[in-house]
Amino acid sequence: ETGVTQTPRHLVMGMTNKKSLKCEQHLGHNAMYWYKQSAKKPLELMFVYNFKEQTENNSVPSRFSPECPNSSHLFLHLHTLQPEDSALYLCASSQEVSPPYGYTFGSGTRLTVV
Amino acid sequence: DQQVKQNSPSLSVQEGRISILNCDYTNSMFDYFLWYKKYPAEGPTFLISISSIKDKNEDGRFTVFLNKSAKHLSLHIVPSQPGDSAVYFCAAYTSGSARQLTFGSGTQLTVLP
Numbered sequence: 712e713t714g715v716t717q718t719p720r721h722l723v724m725g726m727t728n729k730k731s732l733k734c735e736q737h738l739g740h741n742a743m744y745w746y747k748q749s750a751k752k753p754l755e756l757m758f759v760y761n762f763k764e765q766t767e768n769n770s771v772p773s774r775f776s777p778e779c780p781n782s783s784h785l786f787l788h789l790h791t792l793q794p795e796d797s798a799l800y801l802c803a804s805s806q807e808v809s810p811p812y813g814y815t816f817g818s819g820t821r822l823t824v825v
Numbered sequence: 826d827q828q829v830k831q832n833s834p835s836l837s838v839q840e841g842r843i844s845i846l847n848c849d850y851t852n853s854m855f856d857y858f859l860w861y862k863k864y865p866a867e868g869p870t871f872l873i874s875i876s877s878i879k880d881k882n883e884d885g886r887f888t889v890f891l892n893k894s895a896k897h898l899s900l901h902i903v904p905s906q907p908g909d910s911a912v913y914f915c916a917a918y919t920s921g922s923a924r925q926l927t928f929g930s931g932t933q934l935t936v937l938p
Contacts, residue, residue, distance in 0.1 A: 813874065818868045
């Protein structure tokens, strides 16, 4: 399988649940990202990992916890989320942390918090 | 405060005509700009980019224009095709400092047959 793969595609969870989103890239990229897309809003960067090291955390609440065990895998652990956290969560990767190569995105996980 | 703005949430164009999508930015440090296209249930895919040292970049039916003095860029699609119907995101980047793309909120393009 090629590209950036995200699982699950859809997730419904209660506010007291704990769940994890998974992202896997088969492109040999060394940087990976989590973005959040809410309706009618810009894509919001959440976390950046470069060579497995977290280099950016854009003031994301602690109920979101990223994990990057290697350059090919990225997780987003979720716990005690709020309904306003419902959104599309997109994972992306790039060859370098910087463009101009651009990012390759996964198809996203549509998260609904009830 | 949004540094990259796409003020038109939607645009409808007749097949065969030109589609023009606009993007404005406020951060004068941005020196690289990209357009992404997103279909429903898929992630955004890279479409075309332009460096700030240029004012135009063309790739087939897609052309991006950059007006640095106005802090404005636009994406032209000609001729427009029904398969171009998607959400288009503008993104900007600063070399050597910030490590992430800053995205606009997107414009839904609908090409009518």
